[in-house]
Amino acid sequence: MTASKIYVNGKFLGAGLNGVHRTAAHFSDALLRQGGGQTEIELLAPRPFSPDPAFPRLVPRVVQGRLGPGQGWEMLTLPRAARDGLLVNFCNLAPLLHPRSVVMIHDVQTYLYPEDYTGRQAVAYRMLLPWIGRRAVRVLTVSDFSRKMLAKYGIAPEAKIDVVHNGTDxxxxxxxxxxxxxxxxxxxxxxxxxxxxxxxxxxxxxxxxxxxxxxxxxxxxxxxxxxxxxxxxxxxxxxxxxxxxxxxxxxxxxxxxxxxxxxxxxxxxxxxxxxxxxxxxxxxxxxxxxxxxxxxxxxxxxxxxxxxxxxxxxxxxxxxxxxxxxxxxxxxxxxxxxxEQLTWASAGARVWSCLQPLL
Structure with a gap:
């Protein structure tokens, strides 16, 4: 089954752009620049969002659900709103109920160093990531090292994982x-x-x-x-x-x-x-x-x-x-x-090359 439209999980929008959220904003922006002229790409967000001047392309459609803007929105409201397209998730998590989901999982730190995370966070990630990896049609990660670690801990086989280096410029x-x-x-x-x-x-x-x-x-x-x-x-x-x-x-x-x-x-x-x-x-x-x-x-x-x-x-x-x-x-x-080899333009081109076969 293929899809003709891309949805981007914009749960990170309006939640404070730091860490993985900031990286998700860059990946979303790079994808829009690279693939926006070739297929329809729409960001979906759980809350009203004033565009960040640094990311003027990130203007989402707000889809509010009865379960609020948190995990309930991501796991239940989002898959319904994006059911007719390919759903791309850049922040480690993805809804289990969506049949055409691509997820970027950045690392396995909660497996390697669980003591550096709250007990609840480490347990939640270790429980959810293997399910998410199995359900996703493709998994993206940011290095070959992470690709090997995701396979080692049973999140996804290496053949299912594409490496997309971060941009850094x-x-x-x-x-x-x-x-x-x-x-x-x-x-x-x-x-x-x-x-x-x-x-x-x-x-x-x-x-x-x-x-x-x-x-x-x-x-x-x-x-x-x-x-x-x-x-x-x-x-x-x-x-x-x-x-x-x-x-x-x-x-x-x-x-x-x-x-x-x-x-x-x-x-x-x-x-x-x-x-x-x-x-x-x-x-x-x-x-x-x-x-x-x-x-x-x-x-x-x-x-x-x-x-x-x-x-x-x-x-x-x-x-x-x-x-x-x-x-x-x-x-x-x-x-x-x-x-100079690690630009967001090259990251966007790489993401697009991974998504094109799924469209």
């Missing part, structure tokens, strides 16, 4: 806001940057330990976004002296922090894709990333890849970039070349 769509540097007393090119998270698999403690003793240039560590220092200390992770915690940062501030850093450190134990290292590459910043999860596939030779459990290796890699201008310049050049 969204970081260039916003003008940088350098006031973030002055506000925290930072000097461009004179700090090491990482992203904040107290989740265990994000492994930020590895960077804390690697920078316990100051690097030769005595560069401070800047933790962008994430919780305050007390959240890490509560887990027994002691930040290096002088660490700067920025708290929430806007996209414009984040771009300035990337661009101003002497290097960017990304020590995650696993990632389904790993956007931040490539965002840093777009901003001409050398990257040290963990040799784990999808990072080798995503970063290729654009970053130094280090064992996420080896503190000495992390310190050596950070120090090498500080000590060797030629190494830093080489990483910037290779990183930029890799980042």
């Amino acid at each position: 969204h970081i260039l769509d916003v003008a940088p806001d350098p006031s973030i540097l002055a506000r925290h007393g930072l000097t461009r090119g004179r700090y090491v940057m990482t992203l904040g998270s107290a989740k265990g698999y994000k492994n930020i403690r590895r960077v804390f330990d690697a920078m316990r003793e100051p690097l030769a240039e005595e560069l401070p560590l800047v933790v962008a976004g994430g919780p305050p220092a007390t959240a890490y200390e509560a887990r027994g992770w002691t930040p290096p002296a002088g660490t700067v915690f920025t708290g929430f940062v806007s996209d414009a501030e984040l771009r300035s922090l990337y661009a101003g850093a002497s290097l960017f450190a990304f020590p995650s134990l696993t990632e389904g894709f790993g956007l931040p290292p490539v965002e840093a590459m777009h901003c001409d910043t050398p990257v040290v990333a963990a040799d784990a999860g999808a990072m080798p596939e995503v970063c290729t030779d654009g970053a130094i890849l280090v064992d996420p459990a080896d503190t000495r290796a992390w310190r050596a890699a950070l120090q090498a970039i500080c000590d060797q201008p030629d190494l830093s310049a080489d990483l910037i050049s290779k990183g930029k070349a890799r980042a």
Whole structure:
């Protein structure tokens, strides 16, 4: 059975564009740009939504149901509204009752590190994902690593899964806001940057330990976004002296922090894709990333890849970039070349190529 129309599950619209929701907005926008002139594509949303200026194409038809805008809408109201077409879901979940559903499942973190999620969330995902994978006509994911993990945990066989790498060039769509540097007393090119998270698999403690003793240039560590220092200390992770915690940062501030850093450190134990290292590459910043999860596939030779459990290796890699201008310049050049391959235009073309055989 084929379909002549595409519906996009717009449950994420109006719910705050962050994390997977932000990525879903980019994928939806890219699909509309790529396939909108060739077939009818309609977004369906559970609530009224004022278009985001960053995504002017994302204007949905609001379909309100008696079960509200949550899981009841997604599982019962949405499949009825989209029953005559192919339903595309970019946010890990999809209604079990729709007969022609495509779902993007980004990763299997709730299987790999369930302790980093609320008990209810981990149980719900582990229960639903195999059902959703069986019911979907195709499954999309964002890396070959995730494809293998989805198969390993019985969510879908590899032959049913298509890989669509994320786009990453969204970081260039916003003008940088350098006031973030002055506000925290930072000097461009004179700090090491990482992203904040107290989740265990994000492994930020590895960077804390690697920078316990100051690097030769005595560069401070800047933790962008994430919780305050007390959240890490509560887990027994002691930040290096002088660490700067920025708290929430806007996209414009984040771009300035990337661009101003002497290097960017990304020590995650696993990632389904790993956007931040490539965002840093777009901003001409050398990257040290963990040799784990999808990072080798995503970063290729654009970053130094280090064992996420080896503190000495992390310190050596950070120090090498500080000590060797030629190494830093080489990483910037290779990183930029890799980042330019991972655009939202190419992501949209890939999604469209996966959907066309189903139409």
